[in-house]
Amino acid sequence: MKKKSTLIALFLVIFYSCNTDDDSDTINNTDWDLEEASGLFLEFNNSFGFLNEGGTDFKYIYENGKVVKKRGGVTNYENFLMFSDEIYDYVTYTNNQIIVKTKRQEIKEEQETEYNTTINVYTLENNKIVKSINSSYKKDTIKYYYTGDLLTKQIFVNNSAGIRQQSNFYYNAKGNLDSIVNRNGNLNQSTHKFDPININSRERFVEIFDKYDNYANPTKKLGVFPELFKRSLSKNNFGRYQIKVYLSTPEKYTTSYIEFPMKYENERISFKF
Numbered sequence: 001m002k003k004k005s006t007l008i009a010l011f012l013v014i015f016y017s018c019n020t021d022d023d024s025d026t027i028n029n030t031d032w033d034l035e036e037a038s039g040l041f042l043e044f045n046n047s048f049g050f051l052n053e054g055g056t057d058f059k060y061i062y063e064n065g066k067v068v069k070k071r072g073g074v075t076n077y078e079n080f081l082m083f084s085d086e087i088y089d090y091v092t093y094t095n096n097q098i099i100v101k102t103k104r105q106e107i108k109e110e111q112e113t114e115y116n117t118t119i120n121v122y123t124l125e126n127n128k129i130v131k132s133i134n135s136s137y138k139k140d141t142i143k144y145y146y147t148g149d150l151l152t153k154q155i156f157v158n159n160s161a162g163i164r165q166q167s168n169f170y171y172n173a174k175g176n177l178d179s180i181v182n183r184n185g186n187l188n189q190s191t192h193k194f195d196p197i198n199i200n201s202r203e204r205f206v207e208i209f210d211k212y213d214n215y216a217n218p219t220k221k222l223g224v225f226p227e228l229f230k231r232s233l234s235k236n237n238f239g240r241y242q243i244k245v246y247l248s249t250p251e252k253y254t255t256s257y258i259e260f261p262m263k264y265e266n267e268r269i270s271f272k273f
Contacts, residue, residue: 029214029215029216030216031216031218031220032216032218032268033060033062033065033067033218033221034060034218034219034222034271035059035060035061035062036057036058036059036060036271036272037057037058037060037219037228037271037272038051038056038057038058038271038272038273039051039056039057039058039074039083039273040056040260040261040273041231041260041271041273042058042227042228043226043227043228043229043230043231044074044081044227045076045081047241047243047258048241048258048260049258051074051081051083056072056083057072057272058070058071058072058073058227059071059072060222062221065221066091066093066221067091067221067222067224068090068091068092069088069089069090069091070088070089070091070225071085071087071088072084072085072087073087073088073089073102073104074087075087084104086104086105087102087103087104087105088102088103088105089101089102089103089225090103091224096123096124096125097121097122097123097124098121098122098124098129098224099119099120099121099122100119100120100121100122100224100225101117101118101119102117102118102119102120103117104117118134118135119134119135120132120133120134120135120224121133121135122224128144128146128149129144129223129224130143130144131143131144132144139158139159139160140156140157140158140159140164141156141157141159142154142155142156142157143155143157150169150171150175150233151169151233152168152169152170153166153167153168153169154166154167154169155167158194160192161187161192161193161194162185162193162194163185163194163196163197164184164185164187164194165182165183165184165185165197166182166183166185166197166199167180167181167182167183168180168181168199169233171234172212174212174235174236175234175235176209176212176234176235176236176238177209177230177233177234177238178208178209178210179206179207179208179209180206180207180230181204181205181206182204182205182206182207183197183198183199183201183203183204183205184197184203184205185197202246202247202248202249202250203246203247203248204245204246205243205244205245205246206243206244206245206246207230207241207242207243208240208241208242208243208244209230209234209238209240209241209242210238210239210240210242211238211239211240211259211262212234212236212237212238212239213236213237213239213262213269214236215236215237215264215267215268215269216235216236216268217231217232217234217235217236217237218268218269218271219231219232220232237262237269238260239259239260239262240257240258240259240260241257241258241260242255242256242257243255243256243257261273
C-alpha cells in the first residue's frame with residue numbers, strides 16, 4: 001500500500017488545533033514503548049508535517065525491551081513523499097553497535113522479494129551513540145557529544161572536505177529539548193574544504209520545541225530511526241515545532257511552525273492521526 005503526500009515548502013505554516021486533556025493530578029508517568037505512530041508526528045525532509053494524511057501509520061515491534069523491527073517507510077518520487085507499508089527496518093545489537101537495515105519487501109505469489117537495502121550503523125560508548133554512518137550517504141559521518149546523559153552537540157563530517165555542519169542542543173529545566181541551533185560551513189572553492197564554522201555567526205537555522213505536556217515520552221528507545229530521533233531526546237512530548245532561519249542582517253529571518261493534535265488515551269499520549 002502506498003500513499004502520496006505533497007512535499008510542502010519548508011517555510012509553509014502548518015497548523016493543527018491542539019486538543020489536550022492535560023491534568024497533572026491524574027497523569028500516569030510510567031514509561032512505556034510506542035507501538036504505532038502516524039506520519040504527521042514524524043520528521044521527514046528535515047521537518048515535521050509532510051506526511052499529513054491519515055493512514056500513514058508506522059508500527060514498532062520489540063523483543064526483550066528493545067526495538068527490533070519497524071514496518072512502514074517513505075520514498076521520494078517526483079516531488080512526492082510516498083508512504084509504503086512494504087518498507088521494513090530491522091534492528092540488531094552488538095556490544096558496541098546498533099545496526100539498522102532498511103529493506104523494501106514485496107510479496108507476490110507467496111514469494112517475498114527484497115531490494116534497495118540501506119544500512120545505518122551506530123557506534124556506542126558507555127551505552128550512548130557517539131558516531132553514525134549511513135550506507136547510502138557514505139560521505140558523511142555524524143559524531144555525537146554529551147554532557148552527562150544529554151546530547152549537546154552533533155557534528156556532520158564530510159569525509160573528504162571536513163566539518164560541514166554543527167548542531168548544538170539545548171534543554172529546559174525539566175530535561176526536555178528546547179532548541180537546536182544549526183550552523184553550516186562554507187565550502188572554500190580554492191581548497192575544496194569547508195572553512196571552520198563560526199559558532200557566533202548570525203546565520204543559523206534554529207529549531208524550537210515547546211508546548212510540552214507532562215506525560216511520559218514513549219519514543220525514548222526509538223532514536224535510531226531518524227524520523228523519531230529528536231522526539232526521543234526529551235522526558236515529555238512537545239506539542240509545537242518551530243523553525244527560524246536567520247540571515248546575515250538583523251532584520252532578515254523567516255519562521256514557520258506546526259502544532260500537533262495532542263490527544264490522550266488511557267493516560268498515555270496517542271501519536272495516531
